[in-house]
Amino acid sequence: xxxxxxxxxxxxxxxxxxxxxxxKRVLKVNIKLGELTGIVDHYVAFYWDMVTKxxxxxxxxxxxxxxxxMARCARCEEDFHIQEYDLTCxxxxxxxxxxxxxxxxxxxxxxxx
Amino acid sequence: xDIEVLEGVFDANEKIARENEELFRSRGVLxxxxxxxxxAGKTSLVIRTLELLRGKLRIGVIEGDIASSVxxxxxxxxxxxxxxxxxxxxxxxxxxxxRQALDHLDLAALDLVIIENVGNLVCxxxxxxxxxxxxxxxxxxxxxxxxxxxxxxxxxxxxxxxNKTDLLGMGDFDMDELRSTVLRxxxxxxIFEVSCRTGEGLQDWAxxxxxxxxxxxxxxxxxxx
Numbered sequence: 001x002x003x004x005x006x007x008x009x010x011x012x013x014x015x016x017x018x019x020x021x022x023x024k025r026v027l028k029v030n031i032k033l034g035e036l037t038g039i040v041d042h043y044v045a046f047y048w049d050m051v052t053k054x055x056x057x058x059x060x061x062x063x064x065x066x067x068x069x070m071a072r073c074a075r076c077e078e079d080f081h082i083q084e085y086d087l088t089c090x091x092x093x094x095x096x097x098x099x100x101x102x103x104x105x106x107x108x109x110x111x112x113x
Numbered sequence: 114x115d116i117e118v119l120e121g122v123f124d125a126n127e128k129i130a131r132e133n134e135e136l137f138r139s140r141g142v143l144x145x146x147x148x149x150x151x152x153a154g155k156t157s158l159v160i161r162t163l164e165l166l167r168g169k170l171r172i173g174v175i176e177g178d179i180a181s182s183v184x185x186x187x188x189x190x191x192x193x194x195x196x197x198x199x200x201x202x203x204x205x206x207x208x209x210x211x212r213q214a215l216d217h218l219d220l221a222a223l224d225l226v227i228i229e230n231v232g233n234l235v236c237x238x239x240x241x242x243x244x245x246x247x248x249x250x251x252x253x254x255x256x257x258x259x260x261x262x263x264x265x266x267x268x269x270x271x272x273x274x275x276n277k278t279d280l281l282g283m284g285d286f287d288m289d290e291l292r293s294t295v296l297r298x299x300x301x302x303x304i305f306e307v308s309c310r311t312g313e314g315l316q317d318w319a320x321x322x323x324x325x326x327x328x329x330x331x332x333x334x335x336x337x338x
Binding site for chain 1 (some may be wrong): 117265268
């Protein structure tokens with residue numbers, strides 16, 4: 001729902017790093033996106049062209065690296081992919097797992113020329 | 114040329130949220146981020162909570178709305194300090210808005226600040242405000258299937274208040290199903306069943322919240338000695 005604001009934040013980060021590195025053009029932006037964030041990547045891509053118009057990032061490809069929601073069982077330490085947000089450990093049945101990934105949302109790297 | 118960035122998209126918000134958190138902590142104030150969809154009963158729960166904790170805790174309220182001060186006026190009639198934030202179309206509160214609101218609240222004179230977030234089951238969950246407690250409401254007419262459709266808020270809240278229990282039996286809301294779904298997602302969440310209309314169940318919620326605020330105060334006292 002707030003993909004526009006989020007896209008502006010991404011553009012801010014990308015343009016700052018592009019400037020710091022004297023980029024003439026940004027070719028690609030690698031974004032880590034956790035499943036649990038609820039951010040819809042194609043909406044971000046949709047706003048991206050609008051937000052970066054007339055900047056060095058105009059036309060840059062957005063590459064989303066999806067991070068699955070993983071949990072670790074507090075009892076048997078099994079790591080498992082959460083299906084339907086069920087934290088029940090598939091190995092021992094304990095329901096006391098901690099979510100260890102899936103909340104990521106970061107600009108990992110950019111490719112510039 | 115590849116450039117490593119490793120910068121979180123929410124980093125700017127989270128930095129301010131940490132500053133807010135420190136501000137609340139240093140004044141011994143428990144900040145509660147109260148989230149729910151529109152019409153779930155956020156303002157009603159705030160008002161009922163103020164009534165039940167009157168004379169027990171010093172409470173301030175931050176009202177977040179996209180527009181209007183309808184809710185703030187209602188809360189103000191309870192005789193507590195209220196700050197209204199109008200987000201001007203933004204679908205959630207963020208840490209910077211709270212920072213600005215805090216200029217208008219005397220934290221030294223408060224034990225508990227209830228922040229009523231914008232009515233929305235999605236976006237508020239992604240923006241930390243610097244709260245010590247994340248609370249959410251689900252109301253019976255919304256249905257027991259909401260946790261699976263809006264998982265982040267249900268996964269991240271420390272307490273879930275199920276409101277409008279006076280309407281149980283009028284639809285197909287299944288409380289057992291709701292509890293088991295939520296507890297599979299968030300095993301440590303505290304769940305209260307209440308009706309802000311009849312008052313049923315509210316005392317347990319208020320007692321629990323008072324206890325959390327007192328623990329928070331105790332933490333500050335111990336930290337300062």
